[in-house]
Amino acid sequence: MKATVYYGPRDMRIExxxxxxxxxxxxxxxxxxxxxxxxxxxxxxxxxDQPKPGTRMGHEWMGIVEEVGAEVQTLKKGDRVIAPFLxxxxxxxxxxxGLHSSCxxxxxxxxxxxxxxxxxxxxxxxxxxxxxxxxAIAGDKQLLKAVLPLTDVxxxxxxxxxxxxxxxxxxxxxxxDGAVGLCAVLAAKRLGAERxxxxxxxxxxxxxxxxxxxxxxxxxxxxxxxxxILEQTHGGADAVLECVGTxxxxxxxxxxxxxxxxxxFVGVAHIDHIPDLGNRFLRNVTVTGGxxxxxxxxxxxxxxxxxxxxxxxxxxxxxxxxxxxxxxYEAMDKRTALKVMVQLQ
Amino acid sequence: MKATVYYGPRDMRIExxxxxxxxxxxxxxxxxxxxxxxxxxxxxxxxxDQPKPGTRMGHEWMGIVEEVGAEVQTLKKGDRVIAPFLxxxxxxxxxxxGLHSSCxxxxxxxxxxxxxxxxxxxxxxxxxxxxxxxxAIAGDKQLLKAVLPLTDVxxxxxxxxxxxxxxxxxxxxxxxDGAVGLCAVLAAKRLGAERxxxxxxxxxxxxxxxxxxxxxxxxxxxxxxxxxILEQTHGGADAVLECVGTxxxxxxxxxxxxxxxxxxFVGVAHIDHIPDLGNRFLRNVTVTGGxxxxxxxxxxxxxxxxxxxxxxxxxxxxxxxxxxxxxxYEAMDKRTALKVMVQLQ
Numbered sequence: 046m047k048a049t050v051y052y053g054p055r056d057m058r059i060e061x062x063x064x065x066x067x068x069x070x071x072x073x074x075x076x077x078x079x080x081x082x083x084x085x086x087x088x089x090x091x092x093x094d095q096p097k098p099g100t101r102m103g104h105e106w107m108g109i110v111e112e113v114g115a116e117v118q119t120l121k122k123g124d125r126v127i128a129p130f131l132x133x134x135x136x137x138x139x140x141x142x143g144l145h146s147s148c149x150x151x152x153x154x155x156x157x158x159x160x161x162x163x164x165x166x167x168x169x170x171x172x173x174x175x176x177x178x179x180x181a182i183a184g185d186k187q188l189l190k191a192v193l194p195l196t197d198v199x200x201x202x203x204x205x206x207x208x209x210x211x212x213x214x215x216x217x218x219x220x221x222d223g224a225v226g227l228c229a230v231l232a233a234k235r236l237g238a239e240r241x242x243x244x245x246x247x248x249x250x251x252x253x254x255x256x257x258x259x260x261x262x263x264x265x266x267x268x269x270x271x272x273x274i275l276e277q278t279h280g281g282a283d284a285v286l287e288c289v290g291t292x293x294x295x296x297x298x299x300x301x302x303x304x305x306x307x308x309x310f311v312g313v314a315h316i317d318h319i320p321d322l323g324n325r326f327l328r329n330v331t332v333t334g335g336x337x338x339x340x341x342x343x344x345x346x347x348x349x350x351x352x353x354x355x356x357x358x359x360x361x362x363x364x365x366x367x368x369x370x371x372x373x374y375e376a377m378d379k380r381t382a383l384k385v386m387v388q389l390q
Numbered sequence: 391m392k393a394t395v396y397y398g399p400r401d402m403r404i405e406x407x408x409x410x411x412x413x414x415x416x417x418x419x420x421x422x423x424x425x426x427x428x429x430x431x432x433x434x435x436x437x438x439d440q441p442k443p444g445t446r447m448g449h450e451w452m453g454i455v456e457e458v459g460a461e462v463q464t465l466k467k468g469d470r471v472i473a474p475f476l477x478x479x480x481x482x483x484x485x486x487x488g489l490h491s492s493c494x495x496x497x498x499x500x501x502x503x504x505x506x507x508x509x510x511x512x513x514x515x516x517x518x519x520x521x522x523x524x525x526a527i528a529g530d531k532q533l534l535k536a537v538l539p540l541t542d543v544x545x546x547x548x549x550x551x552x553x554x555x556x557x558x559x560x561x562x563x564x565x566x567d568g569a570v571g572l573c574a575v576l577a578a579k580r581l582g583a584e585r586x587x588x589x590x591x592x593x594x595x596x597x598x599x600x601x602x603x604x605x606x607x608x609x610x611x612x613x614x615x616x617x618x619i620l621e622q623t624h625g626g627a628d629a630v631l632e633c634v635g636t637x638x639x640x641x642x643x644x645x646x647x648x649x650x651x652x653x654x655f656v657g658v659a660h661i662d663h664i665p666d667l668g669n670r671f672l673r674n675v676t677v678t679g680g681x682x683x684x685x686x687x688x689x690x691x692x693x694x695x696x697x698x699x700x701x702x703x704x705x706x707x708x709x710x711x712x713x714x715x716x717x718x719y720e721a722m723d724k725r726t727a728l729k730v731m732v733q734l735q
Contacts, residue, residue, distance in 0.1 A: 138624070138625070139625075139649060139650070142650060143650075144649055144650040144674060146672075146674065147649035147650065147673060147674065208674075208676075279483070280483065280484075304484060304489055304492035305484070305487060305488075305489040305492065310671065313671070314667060314668070314671065316667065317665070317666065317667055317668055318663045318664060318665050318666070318667050319663060319664040319667050319670075319677070320662070320663050321662065321663070322659060322661065322662055322663050322664050323659070323662055325664075325677075325680065326655065326658070326659065326679075326680040326681065327491075327680060327681055328492060328680065329489060329491065329492065329553075329678075329679070329680035329681065329683075330680070331553075331676060331677065331678040332664075332670075332676065332677040332678070333674075333676040333677070333678075334671075334674070335670065335671040335672060335673065335674035335675070336671065336672055336674065338674075
């Protein structure tokens with residue numbers, strides 16, 4: 046089969062790789078129908094992370110079950126499935142507690158197993174990892190596109206809003222206008238936020254944020270942005286959803302959170318500490334968030350997408366086929382695309 | 391009147407100072423009956439903090455109202471009162487939200503106003519700051535001693551347990567066997583914790599912790615202590631109550647918190663960042679806590695003390711009169727006393 050393989054910064058290749066086969070009786074093999082390129086895939090692309098040459102890429106995908114291991118109980122050949130961005134067994138204590146991202150068998154697509162940006166994938170712990178989609182969805186291209194972001198960015202945006210305790214009447218502030226930030230706006234709206242600030246700099250994306258429910262756009266940067274939000278909220282937002290992961294954005298999140306309230310961090314950071322502890326302590330700001338347990342949220346979010354009350358599909362503003370994946374990386378790197386969908390079938 | 395005045399490291403003096411007078415119509419003047427020496431008072435004593443020579447000391451006190459400003463509505467001459475360790479107006483948005491430590495008029499005893507380790511004190515925002523005690527308590531020395539820790543250490547221990555979401559059946563871990571750590575054990579027990587670990591090194595204090603409800607004593611230090619707790623809890627405590635504030639104890643708190651659960655920090659830290667962000671992020675550990683809004687908790691905790699179901703008085707293991715305050719600092723510095731009560735009347 047063909048798959049996307051990393052060779053070095055700005056060197057993603059579509060290559061022939063071995064077809065996946067069942068290793069364990071809890072595996073299934075799935076043929077991939079849709080995948081995405083993630084903002085975090087840009088790190089190796091840009092050379093910030095440098096995985097081994099030969100590493101397979103992609104952790105957001107949907108597909109059709111093609112082969113089923115002997116111990117798999119909930120899936121059969123032909124089932125349409127969606128995968129969260131992490132593998133999880135579904136039965137360990139952490140999965141039972143809803144924190145599938147801390148599963149004792151947690152795994153990452155593209156490392157020990159095939160990546161999502163390819164024609165097929167071996168799925169470990171298939172009963173735990175995958176969620177079946179209704180068969181009727183097969184003919185509805187638009188609905189499939191709305192489901193696809195639940196693999197990662199929509200689940201991550203929801204994690205930010207949920208862990209920051211967004212509820213009816215909340216004043217939320219979303220830092221970042223990437224796909225996760227935009228999904229965090231959707232999630233905050235869905236959980237009842239009354240006012241949703243978004244801090245970003247890309248005009249098109251901020252317009253999309255408004256259609257998703259953002260009520261206040263903050264174009265200023267740094268301290269000026271902080272001042273604007275502190276003034277307009279009379280002391281800070283109830284829930285700050287940090288969807289970038291830089292030192293500046295982390296600092297901003299801590300500063301614009303109302304005393305006694307919560308900042309949730311879902312932007313994967315490349316720094317190793319939270320600064321300004323004294324300020325957090327004096328103001329009783331809670332710091333939460335992390336790697337989203339997407340598998341835990343999938344059933345709930347899927348129902349809303351299937352019922353037409355949640356639609357993150359506009360974040361997917363460019364579509365490529367598998368051979369177009371390298372061009373998709375380039376478009377996201379140059380910000381001519383927000384997020385790329387890979388359509389295989 | 392006489393009061394405790396700081397002149398430099400290990401130089402606390404009992405001196406004549408001006409009698410307090412009403413400055414604003416919202417003030418009262420209170421004669422102090424009981425005060426404490428706090429662990430945080432040891433910082434200037436040890437030279438870690440160096441306030442201006444002449445600074446008045448003490449932020450934990452109870453007393454009797456002697457003079458009442460014209461606009462004070464809830465207090466009258468002769469009322470017995472307890473003060474939390476911070477001044478707050480009781481009416482601003484933050485006080486209304488229960489976060490009196492972020493009051494827009496927040497103040498600290500001993501800075502702009504008299505300290506608690508003296509004969510009398512001017513109380514700003516008296517209606518907001520003070521809580522009246524029942525008159526019947528006057529003759530009950532033991533009950534007064536049980537109420538006194540609500541000024542700070544018991545409220546702070548409760549803040550740790552409450553913000554770490556200790557509830558029925560929780561597995562809690564308390565780091566530190568000082569007065570706050572011991573009160574955190576009491577608080578965790580009171581909120582329903584099923585198992586309470588305490589990490590400390592002072593045999594007498596750990597015995598007291600057991601009488602307060604600690605079920606598991608961890609004498610090991612550093613990584614060995616972490617390993618013991620991780621093993622015994624099968625992955626970490628649900629609620630970690632950090633009552634020390636050093637880099638090592640903050641690190642330990644983050645490491646022994648179960649993924650998806652909460653570490654609350656109430657030990658005032660002399661470091662400026664939270665380390666090891668990546669680990670927190672991967673494990674979805676929530677970081678919370680800070681300066682306790684003692685005023686918010688006082689009515690609830692007071693009821694339990696008055697009803698005999700909460701008794702933190704054993705943390706007060708040495709009593710001095712006002713002239714004995716310097717000896718009290720020395721005893722706490724040398725750890726021959728856990729916490730000193732100053733009995734004025």
